[in-house]
Amino acid sequence: MSAPNLLIIMSDEHDPRYMGASGDTFVKTPNLDRLAAGGTRFSNAYTNCPICVPARAAFATGAYVNDIGYWDNAIAYEGAYKGWGHVLQAHGIRSESIGKLHYRSEQYDTGFDSEHLAMHVYQGVGMVWGSIRDPMLTEPPHGGRMLGPTIGAGESTYTRYDNDVTVRTCEWLADAAGREEPWCLYVGLVAPHFPFIVAQEFLDLYPLDELPPRKLLPSAGYQRHPWVQAQHDFWPNDDLFADETEKRTAMAAYLALTSWMDHNVGRILGQLDATGLADSTRVIYTSDHGDNVGHRGLWGKSNFYRESACVPMIISGPDVPVASRETPVSLIDIHSTVLQNFGLSVDDPVLDDGVRRPGASLLEMLSADDDPERVAFSEYHAVGSPTGGFMVRKGRWKYHHYQGFEPELFDLEADPEELVDLARQPGHEAVIAEMHEALLQICDPAAVDQAAKARQAALIEHHGGREAAKHVGAPAATPVPGQGKPKFGQ
Numbered sequence: 001m002s003a004p005n006l007l008i009i010m011s012d013e014h015d016p017r018y019m020g021a022s023g024d025t026f027v028k029t030p031n032l033d034r035l036a037a038g039g040t041r042f043s044n045a046y047t048n049c050p051i052c053v054p055a056r057a058a059f060a061t062g063a064y065v066n067d068i069g070y071w072d073n074a075i076a077y078e079g080a081y082k083g084w085g086h087v088l089q090a091h092g093i094r095s096e097s098i099g100k101l102h103y104r105s106e107q108y109d110t111g112f113d114s115e116h117l118a119m120h121v122y123q124g125v126g127m128v129w130g131s132i133r134d135p136m137l138t139e140p141p142h143g144g145r146m147l148g149p150t151i152g153a154g155e156s157t158y159t160r161y162d163n164d165v166t167v168r169t170c171e172w173l174a175d176a177a178g179r180e181e182p183w184c185l186y187v188g189l190v191a192p193h194f195p196f197i198v199a200q201e202f203l204d205l206y207p208l209d210e211l212p213p214r215k216l217l218p219s220a221g222y223q224r225h226p227w228v229q230a231q232h233d234f235w236p237n238d239d240l241f242a243d244e245t246e247k248r249t250a251m252a253a254y255l256a257l258t259s260w261m262d263h264n265v266g267r268i269l270g271q272l273d274a275t276g277l278a279d280s281t282r283v284i285y286t287s288d289h290g291d292n293v294g295h296r297g298l299w300g301k302s303n304f305y306r307e308s309a310c311v312p313m314i315i316s317g318p319d320v321p322v323a324s325r326e327t328p329v330s331l332i333d334i335h336s337t338v339l340q341n342f343g344l345s346v347d348d349p350v351l352d353d354g355v356r357r358p359g360a361s362l363l364e365m366l367s368a369d370d371d372p373e374r375v376a377f378s379e380y381h382a383v384g385s386p387t388g389g390f391m392v393r394k395g396r397w398k399y400h401h402y403q404g405f406e407p408e409l410f411d412l413e414a415d416p417e418e419l420v421d422l423a424r425q426p427g428h429e430a431v432i433a434e435m436h437e438a439l440l441q442i443c444d445p446a447a448v449d450q451a452a453k454a455r456q457a458a459l460i461e462h463h464g465g466r467e468a469a470k471h472v473g474a475p476a477a478t479p480v481p482g483q484g485k486p487k488f489g490q
Helices: 030-037 052-061 084-090 157-176 226-234 244-275 332-341 429-440 445-462
Strands: 005-012 039-042 094-100 114-119 183-192 281-287 313-316 323-325 376-380 389-394 397-402 408-411
Touching (some): 005 244, 030 039, 030 244, 030 281, 052 332, 084 094, 084 332, 094 157, 114 157, 157 183, 157 244, 244 281, 281 332, 397 429, 408 429
Parallel strands (some): 005 183, 039 323, 094 114, 094 183
Antiparallel strands (some): 039 313, 281 313, 376 389, 389 397, 397 408
């Protein structure tokens, strides 16, 4: 298989269930559906960490978070561990980015020849207050609702930014059409990430009285796992809505932002067609993590339920078969995919740093039999978590290990919506033991939890201690380039 160019489009916070290609008949994503219809969709794709900065570090390097130490949204990728972009550069292959990266800053070499409209962590330091975990803060120091005070129709700095990123991408592709050398372009869109503000024309697509129901609501008797409850107690977003109508408006706005993002993907794909580049370009579409969107009374990400931990994963191109694959994959697999696209290898000397890169190329999986027993792994050590959390997906089982807490276990074959935690029911001890052993083959959760907290403690001390660190960093959403310290809802 050979296509000289590669376009990677990464959205932010897109739960893949909200996509026509996934079987959803309510959400409007015609452009993503077209992309999937012309290529291969991986239906069991996961983030390696359900929060932005660590997930993107794993994506860049092909390594697990616990191996590279980018634990949270204040410890951002700065190129210390080389990634796929560095390998491309070493071989003279043009590598550029447009849009959200969420790395440390433009001052660092993260594998791009040029970064256009780059969004990095706030002031190069990120959400330092979110690193305070041992002991945890009782509440966010900035107060307020993480989602912002404004929900509904309008324009935000994020929607304006996504339009600018899309325009710049189309300009870049027009210029690339006149070049002969191969290229790799990464495009980072922010939608459907909150704030939940979106143009009326997209909001109109989702009438409040037609929205799908939210599942497992505490108001209906659902009891959250204690580790998850601790997160909710830290930032109880579901309790901060004015009323049920506002909650439904937030869900509608999330879906509308998904359609807005799809609209921009369509503009980019249209430019590929118009420039003639579609015949020589593979396209990968994914997201850094999902969004709970009110299920279980949770908003945002930061846990391992499918709404938060699953991501879309589509690869399309002139030589990519039309198929749906069930093999579990994750963001680290994109690293090997990029290298194989250009005839390169994870054994390249640029990557000789002793770090595990356990991913595999999606391109190799296109012609291979499905492997449901392949392990997908995720972990979380960031804001609101009292201890490290770990997820293992293997076969029909999905296992959540919370250090110092009881685990969760879900049978995805019988219960794809993860409605029933089997760890609380007798008769599953052997499965739990097997899944825990699979976790131990990847890492020692107790040691990893200690390592994360030690690094975070050092960061807090660097910023003057707990009281000083409480006030360092953006309150919730990273500002777009050129914006000062953000306020909620911008």
